[in-house]
Amino acid sequence: MNHKKLAVAVTAALAMQFGVPAWAEVKIGINVPLTGFAAADGKSALDGAKLAVADANAKGGINGEKIELVIYDDQASPKEAAPAATKLIEKDKVVAGVSGSYSASTRAAAPLFQAAKVPYVVAYSIHPDVTLAGNYVFRTATMGEVQGRAGAKLSSTLGKKNVVLITLKNDFGQALAAGYKEAAPKFGVKIINEYEYGIRDRQFGALISKVKSDNPELIYASGYYFTAGPLVNQLRAAGITVPVIGQEGYDSEKFIEIAGAASEGTLVTTSLDRDSDSPVTQAFLKEFRAATNAGADMVAASTFTATSIAIEGLKKTGGKGGEALRKAIETGTFSTPIGKLTFNDLHEVNKDVQVQIVKGKAFHRHSVISDPVLLAPPTKAK
Amino acid sequence: MEYEISLATTMAISVLFALSLNLITGFCGQISLGHAAFLGVGAYTAGMLAKAGVPFLLTLPLAMLVAGALGVIVGFASLRVRADFLAITTMGVGFLFVGIVRQQDALGGEMGISAIPDSGMSKLVFMLFAVAMAAAAALLSAYVRRCWMGRVFSAIAEDEDTVRVMGIDVPRFKLTAFALGTALAGLAGALYAQHLKFIAPDSFGFIESITVLSMVVVGGIGSVIGVTVSAAVLSVLPSWFQVIGTYKLLVYGGLLFLMMRFSPGGMAALVKRIFHPDRWGAK
Amino acid sequence: MLFVELIAQGLIQGSIYALIALGLTLVYGLLRILHVAHAAFFTLGGYIGVMVANQTGSLAAAIVAAMIIAGIGGILVFRLCYQPILHQPPFVPLIASIGLYIAAEELFRIIFGPSGLSYKYAFLQDQVVLFGFLRFKLAEIAVMLGSAVIIGVLSLLQTRTRIGVACQATVSDPQMAESFGISLQKVGDINFFVGSALAAFAGVMVSVLNNMVEPTMGSVPSYKALAIIVLGGLGSVRGTLAAALVLGVVESFGTIYLGHYLDRNAIAFAFLILVLMWRPQGLFART
Numbered sequence: 001m002n003h004k005k006l007a008v009a010v011t012a013a014l015a016m017q018f019g020v021p022a023w024a025e026v027k028i029g030i031n032v033p034l035t036g037f038a039a040a041d042g043k044s045a046l047d048g049a050k051l052a053v054a055d056a057n058a059k060g061g062i063n064g065e066k067i068e069l070v071i072y073d074d075q076a077s078p079k080e081a082a083p084a085a086t087k088l089i090e091k092d093k094v095v096a097g098v099s100g101s102y103s104a105s106t107r108a109a110a111p112l113f114q115a116a117k118v119p120y121v122v123a124y125s126i127h128p129d130v131t132l133a134g135n136y137v138f139r140t141a142t143m144g145e146v147q148g149r150a151g152a153k154l155s156s157t158l159g160k161k162n163v164v165l166i167t168l169k170n171d172f173g174q175a176l177a178a179g180y181k182e183a184a185p186k187f188g189v190k191i192i193n194e195y196e197y198g199i200r201d202r203q204f205g206a207l208i209s210k211v212k213s214d215n216p217e218l219i220y221a222s223g224y225y226f227t228a229g230p231l232v233n234q235l236r237a238a239g240i241t242v243p244v245i246g247q248e249g250y251d252s253e254k255f256i257e258i259a260g261a262a263s264e265g266t267l268v269t270t271s272l273d274r275d276s277d278s279p280v281t282q283a284f285l286k287e288f289r290a291a292t293n294a295g296a297d298m299v300a301a302s303t304f305t306a307t308s309i310a311i312e313g314l315k316k317t318g319g320k321g322g323e324a325l326r327k328a329i330e331t332g333t334f335s336t337p338i339g340k341l342t343f344n345d346l347h348e349v350n351k352d353v354q355v356q357i358v359k360g361k362a363f364h365r366h367s368v369i370s371d372p373v374l375l376a377p378p379t380k381a382k
Numbered sequence: 383m384e385y386e387i388s389l390a391t392t393m394a395i396s397v398l399f400a401l402s403l404n405l406i407t408g409f410c411g412q413i414s415l416g417h418a419a420f421l422g423v424g425a426y427t428a429g430m431l432a433k434a435g436v437p438f439l440l441t442l443p444l445a446m447l448v449a450g451a452l453g454v455i456v457g458f459a460s461l462r463v464r465a466d467f468l469a470i471t472t473m474g475v476g477f478l479f480v481g482i483v484r485q486q487d488a489l490g491g492e493m494g495i496s497a498i499p500d501s502g503m504s505k506l507v508f509m510l511f512a513v514a515m516a517a518a519a520a521l522l523s524a525y526v527r528r529c530w531m532g533r534v535f536s537a538i539a540e541d542e543d544t545v546r547v548m549g550i551d552v553p554r555f556k557l558t559a560f561a562l563g564t565a566l567a568g569l570a571g572a573l574y575a576q577h578l579k580f581i582a583p584d585s586f587g588f589i590e591s592i593t594v595l596s597m598v599v600v601g602g603i604g605s606v607i608g609v610t611v612s613a614a615v616l617s618v619l620p621s622w623f624q625v626i627g628t629y630k631l632l633v634y635g636g637l638l639f640l641m642m643r644f645s646p647g648g649m650a651a652l653v654k655r656i657f658h659p660d661r662w663g664a665k
Numbered sequence: 666m667l668f669v670e671l672i673a674q675g676l677i678q679g680s681i682y683a684l685i686a687l688g689l690t691l692v693y694g695l696l697r698i699l700h701v702a703h704a705a706f707f708t709l710g711g712y713i714g715v716m717v718a719n720q721t722g723s724l725a726a727a728i729v730a731a732m733i734i735a736g737i738g739g740i741l742v743f744r745l746c747y748q749p750i751l752h753q754p755p756f757v758p759l760i761a762s763i764g765l766y767i768a769a770e771e772l773f774r775i776i777f778g779p780s781g782l783s784y785k786y787a788f789l790q791d792q793v794v795l796f797g798f799l800r801f802k803l804a805e806i807a808v809m810l811g812s813a814v815i816i817g818v819l820s821l822l823q824t825r826t827r828i829g830v831a832c833q834a835t836v837s838d839p840q841m842a843e844s845f846g847i848s849l850q851k852v853g854d855i856n857f858f859v860g861s862a863l864a865a866f867a868g869v870m871v872s873v874l875n876n877m878v879e880p881t882m883g884s885v886p887s888y889k890a891l892a893i894i895v896l897g898g899l900g901s902v903r904g905t906l907a908a909a910l911v912l913g914v915v916e917s918f919g920t921i922y923l924g925h926y927l928d929r930n931a932i933a934f935a936f937l938i939l940v941l942m943w944r945p946q947g948l949f950a951r952t
Contacts, residue, residue, distance in 0.1 A: 039779035205674035474934035481931020632771035638764025
């Protein structure tokens with residue numbers, strides 16, 4: 001019985017692989033984590049990408065041709081991402097790729113897109129290696145180190161000197177901590193202690209007891225909403241009332257839901273400003289809610305942005321990929337929900353960092369950190 | 383073609399890796415829930431050496447050596463604890479490996495190592511090379527199985543105490559099984575690092591250990607052909623399952639469970655039953 | 666002060682571990698299988714807890730519902746999944762169990778969505794101050810007290826009631842017990858019911874503590890509980906309790922003072938390996 005099941009699965013898989021006819025459509029490929037620990041972000045990312053494609057198709061696609069989004073699950077793992085990328089390039093012959101995934105998988109996929117000369121727009125993966133893969137790789141996210149520097153500046157703006165870092169032990173958390181530590185002395189911010197935790201941790205009792213005894217003026221804690229929610233909740237329950245600064249990983253309605261009343265006042269450095277007066281941002285927020293019945297988060301906005309940049313580029317080239325598309329993206333200026341974007345010579349974006357604060361169970365604008373020198377992404381020279 | 387070449391390389395590496403565990407668990411009966419740690423040791427050794435400028439072919443024996451040496455150390459644990467305790471101890475070794483590598487800045491920490499220098503082989507040649515290595519491991523397995531050492535292995539797997547009473551030096555054979563198996567896992571790891579050009583601690587965690595154990599068990603524990611086939615199929619199943627999309631892991635877990643529930647001898651036993659219907663009643 | 670707080674936090678964590686590991690020990694004692702899928706009942710408990718509490722507004726109803734449903738689920742797993750393969754070598758049920766757990770985790774994700782659920786009402790979130798300096802969430806106190814009470818009642822039942830004595834007898838010598846007319850099936854049912862219900866209780870309490878349930882919440886407890894029952898000497902209830910509390914406290918100090926060298930899970934397993942090399946039958950095993 002088992003045997004039969006396997007045989008059926010294999011046959012079905014083969015049929016799908018060899019039996020698909022070539023459509024006269026413009027294909028954009030995306031790798032997202034739809035299963036595994038990052039599945040929640042993957043879903044958000046995919047919703048964002050789908051919205052961008054649906055928008056473009058509703059407006060007539062590219063030269064009248066419809067855009068098709070080819071979707072592969074990469075489980076946020078390099079092992080799954082590499083074959084997925086190869087398949088997108090080789091089998092599906094996509095003209096452009098989008099990463100709606102984490103750093104580990106994106107780092108594995110980027111060199112493959114580079115080697116095949118297929119432009120690859122990365123939404124929210126923050127590892128420096130990603131754009132170092134070559135000139136066909138673009139990134140719309142603010143790099144981890146840059147966001148960390150913004151966190152340090154925000155701390156000093158709030159007038160806080162003694163800070164405890166609570167760092168998530170993965171590439172995201174470590175990149176943030178590195179940026180924060182680098183910039184802290186410039187702003188006279190002193191790091192009195194740093195603690196690390198794993199991505200699976202949800203119980204922070206011991207760590208919090210120690211933080212309390214350090215008596216900091218501010219806590220800079222990296223994490224995603226599923227770690228940050230319980231963390232902030234438990235910090236407040238332990239009677240720690242000092243401000244907490246988080247980053248774009250917090251940027252999800254789920255964070256507010258999990259942390260509950262304790263989330264009030266939490267500051268987040270991110271790229272999506274809910275109170276922006278930009279019509280592009282407001283239109284995106286509205287459409288996303290209509291399409292998914294949920295509020296957009298940073299991941300959705302970034303992946304929407306990355307996908308629409310690929311589409312805008314394709315509109316300019318008339319659906320052609322390769323070098324023409326690369327040049328179109330390189331030289332273009334894009335109005336997106338996360339601001340007006342242009343790429344530097346390393347294909348990073350230079351943009352302001354949005355500071356949001358949780359107020360009345362929603363993210364609202366707190367301030368904007370605009371400092372082109374401090375927030376400069378790396379260039380080819382560096 | 384490149385996609386097929388890449389898949390074939392993945393297959394070959396998985397077969398090699400599964401056969402390496404089969405030497406320890408299938409032949410010698412020592413359950414390991416942390417085998418991915420040795421894949422990781424091989425991958426990190428080869429990756430670091432390649433970055434230091436050591437030529438690819440030289441990184442392979444060194445990766446095997448380091449993984450095999452650590453394997454012998456873990457093998458000593460198998461002399462002290464048995465069966466379920468050993469399963470948990472090896473699982474602990476797996477967690478310890480990941481936990482330690484995560485904190486080593488020299489090994490890239492959480493970020494892992496990327497941009498591992500190219501082997502100089504074309505993709506096709508590298509694939510053929512990996513297939514050749516897997517074939518060699520299969521031949522080695524078949525040979526070990528037939529020679530005196532293999533018989534002692536299976537006797538230890540059946541009933542360790544009796545073998546001990548017979549005056550056979552059980553520890554030596556167990557350690558040999560661990561050394562051989564983990565060295566081959568190290569080789570698989572070195573190929574893995576070269577194939578993906580990027581390694582990070584999470585790629586060698588508990589899930590990976592379970593995956594490889596599943597390959598061995600689904601194929602038929604101890605059966606060289608069964609393990610080879612199941613590793614080849616299961617390793618590319620996730621890519622095929624893209625069709626089924628979000629149900630992939632559900633099917634994977636369900637398959638594991640059903641296989642154990644209805645045919646604990648794995649595919650090898652299933653095939654036997656189909657071709658020898660008279661044995662249906664046999665255990 | 667910090668020292669006392671760390672111990673208290675360790676005990677809270679330890680009592681959660683104890684609740685989960687007890688079920689595993691009961692199963693191992695009886696059937697000699699490592700029941701990895703046990704953690705699925707922890708997750709199941711969390712989900713049922715959140716859903717029932719959000720529907721009814723009563724945490725007590727949620728706990729009762731979670732424990733009963735998980736308990737029945739446990740019996741089903743015993744009869745349908747394990748009983749037919751008990752005569753196989755130990756790795757067979759072990760792998761079957763791992764497969765079952767992976768499938769269960771995926772089912773949770775597919776049915777309830779990947780991003781998890783939270784409580785609509787704030788249960789037990791108030792703060793309690795003890796001795797002037799120890800500050801807890803009410804839920805933390807409830808975890809400790811709840812597990813102490815449940816475990817106390819269980820051990821009373823085990824020594825004072827007919828069926829409890831039968832269970833104990835079966836665990837220490839299944840064949841002998843059978844010859845005295847004790848039904849293995851019945852004892853198995855009871856062990857799985859009780860074990861899974863305890864895990865479900867732990868699941869509800871953890872979901873209250875974190876105000877979140879997610880599909881993967883059982884994966885860390887699943888293998889950590891394995892480590893605990895091994896430390897406790899496999900099959901020994903008292904050993905398991907002691908090991909769970911010790912591990913909770915070790916981890917509590919470890920995350921603070923060893924966190925830069927090893928992560929939390931690695932600490933637990935480093936401790937485990939050390940103990941096993943020193944005492945191969947577990948820390949608290951009766952020899």
